[in-house]
Every structure is written in C-alpha cells, then in structure tokens.
Amino acid sequence: MWHRVWPAKALPHCVNPGTVDEACFPYTDHDQPCKLCKDSKRRLTKIKSFSNLPSQSSIKHWLVRKGAVTVALDVYKDFLAYRSGIYRHVTGSRLGGHCVALIGYNDVDQCWLCKNSWDTSWGEKGFFRIEYGQCRIDTWGVFGIEYR
Numbered sequence: 001m002w003h004r005v006w007p008a009k010a011l012p013h014c015v016n017p018g019t020v021d022e023a024c025f026p027y028t029d030h031d032q033p034c035k036l037c038k039d040s041k042r043r044l045t046k047i048k049s050f051s052n053l054p055s056q057s058s059i060k061h062w063l064v065r066k067g068a069v070t071v072a073l074d075v076y077k078d079f080l081a082y083r084s085g086i087y088r089h090v091t092g093s094r095l096g097g098h099c100v101a102l103i104g105y106n107d108v109d110q111c112w113l114c115k116n117s118w119d120t121s122w123g124e125k126g127f128f129r130i131e132y133g134q135c136r137i138d139t140w141g142v143f144g145i146e147y148r
Contacts, residue, residue: 020043049145073097
C-alpha cells in the first residue's frame with residue numbers, strides 16, 4: 001500500500017538536506033510547487049537520524065527515554081467526528097492515511113496519546129487518545145527521531 005512509505009520516504013530528507021520552517025514554505029492541503037523563501041538555505045533544520053520502532057514496547061521505550069514518535073494511521077470516517085474519549089474505529093469507510101505525533105501512552109486504559117495537526121477545535125483541543133492497535137497506529141510507519 002502506497003501510504004505505508006510516507007515517513008520512510010520523508011525522513012531521509014529531514015536528515016539531508018533538511019527542512020525549512022512553515023513561514024519559508026507554507027503548508028497547504030494539496031500538492032504545490034516547491035518554491036522556498038529567498039533565505040531558505042539559512043533556515044534549514046536537520047534531524048540527526050531516525051529509527052523504525054517495530055513494536056509497542058519499543059515505542060514505549062522511545063517515548064520514555066527520548067520523546068515523541070512520528071506515526072502513520074488509517075483514517076476512517078468516524079475519526080473525523082472524534083471529540084473525546086478513547087477512539088476505536090466503529091463505522092465508516094477508510095478515507096486515507098495520516099501522520100501524527102504520538103506523545104504518550106496509558107497502559108491502564110490501553111491507549112496512545114497523540115497530537116494532531118487539525119487545530120485545537122478538533123478532538124481534545126487538538127489531541128486524541130486511541131486504543132492500542134487501532135487503525136495500525138502502532139504497526140506501520142512508526143519512527144523515533146533523533147534531533148541534533
């Protein structure tokens with residue numbers, strides 16, 4: 001499936017040549033020409049490295065020792081209506097894939113805590129909780145990032 005490769009294809013470019021801030025290359029929700037600001041070379045940010053995290057235990061270990069993890073997940077129609085609680089896919093077709101920051105976990109409630117990019121009016125002020133294993137959140141496209 002084509003969407004499984006998003007982080008794996010993108011992260012090497014964050015090592016070299018690096019990426020610029022949003023003011024230099026504003027985000028849009030569609031493809032756009034790569035037109036960077038005039039001082040883009042000065043505004044590059046690079047990561048040191050990244051590692052695939054193949055299991056829930058490796059994800060938890062990374063979170064405790066190093067911080068947030070980049071993850072990809074399948075998005076279903078009912079995810080768009082999420083407001084609070086622990087998300088579990090119940091109904092609706094798959095709409096596509098999405099990358100988010102996985103920032104924590106709760107073994108008592110068996111869920112991950114994630115930060116989304118859809119504004120603070122969505123979910124729990126821009127965050128959401130999702131049950132372990134749901135929407136392949138912890139089984140593909142999971143990477144820990146080492147910062148410089």
